Amino acid sequence: MGNDRGSAGGRRRLYLAGGLVALGAALGVARYVVTRPQPPAGSPLPVDIAGLVPGKLLAIEWKGRAVWILRRSADEIAALAGYESELTDPQSLASLQPDACRNPHRSLRPEVFVAVGQCTHQGCPPQLKSGAGGRSEFLCPCHTSKFDLAGRVFRSGPAPANLVIPEYRFERESRLVIGEA
Numbered sequence: 001m002g003n004d005r006g007s008a009g010g011r012r013r014l015y016l017a018g019g020l021v022a023l024g025a026a027l028g029v030a031r032y033v034v035t036r037p038q039p040p041a042g043s044p045l046p047v048d049i050a051g052l053v054p055g056k057l058l059a060i061e062w063k064g065r066a067v068w069i070l071r072r073s074a075d076e077i078a079a080l081a082g083y084e085s086e087l088t089d090p091q092s093l094a095s096l097q098p099d100a101c102r103n104p105h106r107s108l109r110p111e112v113f114v115a116v117g118q119c120t121h122q123g124c125p126p127q128l129k130s131g132a133g134g135r136s137e138f139l140c141p142c143h144t145s146k147f148d149l150a151g152r153v154f155r156s157g158p159a160p161a162n163l164v165i166p167e168y169r170f171e172r173e174s175r176l177v178i179g180e181a
């Protein structure tokens with residue numbers, strides 16, 4: 001009888017210890033989510049995009065590096081689906097972007113794409129290559145990494161992550177501010 005009570009108490013302690021381990025693991029996951037790397041910010045730069053037509057890429061310099069602004073056409077937006085299994089990080093879980101841009105377009109508005117124009121492998125500047133049916137892409141000539149028009153990297157190349165998206169906001173319909181959330 002005494003032994004039964006002793007073993008029941010032991011089981012309770014075991015369950016309690018297991019519960020604490022599970023709670024610790026859950027807190028560990030929450031801490032990881034909160035402390036994930038954040039995209040670059042600072043030195044706000046206003047950019048007028050009124051003259052940016054669909055399919056056109058505007059490159060500006062911000063904080064010593066190229067930032068691209070691409071106005072995607074309706075075909076290009078529609079083409080950003082259906083090949084997620086070919087991508088390294090289709091949900092952008094391990095890539096750098098503002099939280100508001102963690103979506104299939106990786107942008108605040110589907111038609112306007114903003115990204116740092118540096119390959120995430122060794123920093124070379126990828127080039128925009130036009131493709132049929134809106135399937136254009138950014139090709140890095142250094143070691144042939146490819147990114148789609150949302151900056152999502154294909155598994156076929158060595159680049160480990162999607163293109164970085166900086167903080168930005170729309171000041172008005174045709175004016176962006178780069179570096180400000």
Ligand code: FES
Nearest residue numbers: 119121122140143
């Ligand atoms: S720097 Fe782009 S693939 Fe190596």
